[in-house]
């Protein structure tokens with residue numbers, strides 16, 4: 183479950199809803215009551231406001247700590263630090279093509295992608311055959327070190343490589359594929 | 366009759382929304398009314414261009430049209446529309462609350478720089494300068510080298526951008542600081558006295574200081590490049606500014622904080638207006654101190670949260686900065702939580718009069734919070750790698766502008782009788798708010814879901830899987846257009862105040 187939350191866009195979408203729906207319910211019920219049902223001043227005691235305030239602030243802090251602490255193990259740099267030997271693949275992006283040192287990869291084998299840009303801003307994004315984005319790396323030209331990320335494919339298939347930073351009038355043609363074979 | 370007043374008189378349709386009386390309040394009314402009128406002209410064009418983007422894909426009109434419209438739509442929406450509307454409302458508010466004139470050379474210069482700059486950029490885009498509205502340097506220059514657009518087009522476009530930046534980073538902040546701290550007070554112009562400690566005024570002053578401080582480095586960098594393009598500075602002197610890493614960092618420090626400054630202003634506007642719409646006439650927030658604390662938290666945390674634009678650039682962005690950006694982005698939510706509390710506690714304690722002005726502002730506030738949640742989700746490092754580059758990110762930039770604009774449009778409803786001696790058409794306004802909110806919700810979740818599903822942003826050749834999202838964008842976009850039509854009608858069909 184936690185893997186799904188942090189490794190897919192839909193996981194992020196669900197967490198977003200978990201914050202938004204309670205907010206919408208509370209906000210609309212209060213506004214509706216005090217605007218259309220009974221707009222006379224509330225008779226709530228001062229101490230009740232104060233305890234609500236602290237409960238609300240406390241809840242926000244706890245929610246954000248939980249969401250962020252749980253995400254640490256999914257940060258790419260943390261994953262990279264925990265990976266031993268990885269297959270090295272270099273990527274050079276230019277307007278409007280990718281030069282990838284090896285496009286045949288294997289399931290279960292960690293791959294370190296080291297990517298650079300030769301001319302303008304590009305990105306190197308890998309898209310799952312189901313259309314979801316696995317990751318993107320923003321590539322700025324003129325940097326001394328390559329942008330790196332380690333990824334281990336878990337499913338075989340044809341993965342799409344795409345540039346996601348707008349890079350000129352043929353930006354959408356900047357696309358290729360990677361083949362991941364089962365082990 | 367002032368120049369501003371005359372331009373309004375002579376503008377068809379849009380002029381009729383802001384027709385002024387010639388009276389002693391002209392020094393605070395005329396320029397804000399002119400800016401509001403002008404920004405809605407830009408808005409109309411921008412809205413239509415936005416709606417055409419999915420339409421271009423359905424009609425298969427080609428990527429060039431798509432990239433042209435995305436550039437024009439984004440630039441017009443963010444600068445001559447949203448920013449200019451904010452300036453109109455804030456100088457009107459500063460004028461009426463502090464008793465200071467909202468006209469004079471700086472205001473006129475702002476108006477000229479913003480709108481002429483916008484026009485020059487528009488001409489450049491029509492001549493092929495398809496860079497999208499977040500300039501990905503060095504694309505503008507690389508585009509010339511690779512024959513995508515001509516050198517003169519680049520110079521024209523950069524000149525336009527420079528004028529717009531000067532208006533936002535220097536002219537407007539200096540005008541507000543001048544009004545707040547230096548200009549002489551005229552009792553006749555002071556409609557509702559407020560001190561600078563008032564959370565509403567405080568948000569405004571914080572906002573302009575942010576623009577001035579984070580914008581000046583960008584002006585230095587962009588100014589150096591432009592002077593080189595004009596042939597004034599040699600290449601050897603501007604090499605530092607032409608480095609992509611230099612340009613991109615100063616650009617995002619500004620662009621990110623521009624949005625945050627607009628947020629500070631808009632929260633300040635809600636804090637300023639809500640107390641005036643309370644059912645028991647209390648005219649105060651639940652707590653000024655908590656409101657001020659929320660603004661301070663937003664100010665401090667937002668300044669360095671811009672790192673979240675660079676999360677996917679490891680190791681050029683060391684992981685410590687990525688983590689810092691992640692933490693700061695989430696900390697802005699503490700400011701938002703306190704703001705939500707203050708607003709709801711005020712409403713609960715005093716009750717509200719559900720005028721269209723207040724309802725649109727509260728609706729805009731809800732939009733702003735919904736968008737804020739989407740923003741902090743994508744500001745988590747782990748999720749950012751999944752979502753950056755999808756329409757989740759593009760959608761966030763877009764809906765935050767809609768949310769902020771909704772609050773200003775609500776505020777314009779509130780200011781409208783003071784400005785024009787007319788009251789808005791209540792029926793049409795209420796109908797507008799309903800469509801506005803529902804269409805917003807539809808569009809917002811369409812963008813977020815499309816992003817979660819992996820649809821890339823700024824892509825001029827859609828693949829078959831993405832058209833379902835495009836169809837929803839067309840439908841909800843049409844809903845928004847209808848809401849905006851109702852908004853215009855609620856102003857043109859206003860009636861004179863009777864005394």
Ligand SMILES: [Cu+2]
Pocket residue numbers: 276277278303304305345346347348349353356
């Ligand atoms: Cu590219």
